[in-house]
Amino acid sequence: MKTLNLWMLGCCSVLLFTQCSKQDNEELLSRKENRLAVSSTSELACNCQESSTKLTGTDADAWAKKFAPLLKFDRAAPDYPTSVEDVWAATNPASIVCGGKLILVNNTPPRSLIFPTYYEVQVHPTDANRIFVDYWWIYKRQENCIGSTGGHDYDLEHVVVQFNRSTQTAISVTYFQHAGWYTKKAQNVTSNGAIEVYVGKIAHGSYHFRNTISFIGYACSYWGDYRNPNGTKDEAVTGNNLSQMSCDITQFNFSGGWGEPGAGPLYRDRAYWNYTACKGTDGALGSVDGCSQSDYSNTSLIGSL
Known part of the structure; x- marks a missing residue:
């Protein structure tokens, strides 16, 4: 035993x-x-090129803070922007390769109104008095606007503020949404010293006004994304959490596709002075209709406003 x-x-x-x-x-x-x-991922070295007109240093940082917009979210927003680190942590590491396409593996929606705003400052190549500040927000996912339509993993949104270097006053604000954009005179979209940006509830596009119209299918239209904030509790002061974009940052160095939205901010055309003031004349129910809300026509260049 x-x-x-x-x-x-x-x-x-x-x-x-x-x-x-x-x-x-x-x-x-x-x-x-x-x-x-x-x-x-930390040693990612894709073919990222900094803009030849990029400005850095204390002046650039101060300008980014001075003109940072006030974001106004819908009172029932299902998610908010997040950090590039959070997005990377929710992404399949095997998809993070130069020229690849990111694959989201964790679509848990961020629910905090505390998030970074990424920016880049550039000077007009032939007019040193015109400065452009490009503000970006990163989302893990854009949900469907109706049924199984309109959604995709990853979402990148931005606005561009142009200001006069000598007078330190804003000239224009260009709002981007869906596949189009439009430009407003800065004084028309500024309240209490802050440029206002209303954020679409589902598709996260940027607008200068709210929208409370809602019926089946309308949310999928160009202007139909719900935008109905309920005071300061649905606002984010972006100047309190700014981070400059750079090719030295792995996530912005990445040369592949952020899911369906495509290339990251530093791999897109950023010569905003050559952009027309608006894009899209398809009508309110058309696919692209930015010009119907623009203060300037599509024959005007932003860099000459």
Whole structure:
């Protein structure tokens, strides 16, 4: 009996040692895989090019803060912008390769009104008095506007503020939404010293006015995204959390597609002075209709307003 007990004790010890060793090996392998994943993303070196007209330093930072917009979200917004680090953490590491396409693996919606606003400051190449500040917000996902229509993983949104360097006054604000945009005179969209941006409830597009019209299917139209904030509790003062975009930052260095929205901010055409003041004349129920709300026509260039 004593021999049997000793034999059973020995077997249990061997089994326990085997299981512990297996667990230890799995933990070591997991740690190794995590280190490799972090290494592969942190050392990402795609063909990212900084703008030749980019401005950095204390002046650029101060200007970005001075003209940072006030975001107004719908009172029932299902999500808010988040950080690029949060987006990367929710992305399959194997998809983070130069020229690849990001694959979202965690679509839990961010629910905090505390988030970074990313920016880039540029000077007009032939008019040093015209400065452009490009403000970007990053979302993990855009939900469907009706049924299974309109949604996609990842969403990148922005507005561009142009100001006069000498007078330090804003000239224009260009709002981007869906596949179009429009430009307003800065004084027409400024309240209490802050440029106002109403954020679409579902598609996150940027607008200068609210929308409380709602009926089936309208949310999928160009102007139909609900925008009905309920006071300051639905607002975000973006100047309190600014972060400058740079090719030195892995997420902005990434040259592939952010899901369906396509290229990241630093891989898009950022010569805003050459943009027409608006894009789209398809009508309110058309696919692109930015010009119907623009203070300037589509024959005017933003850099000459």
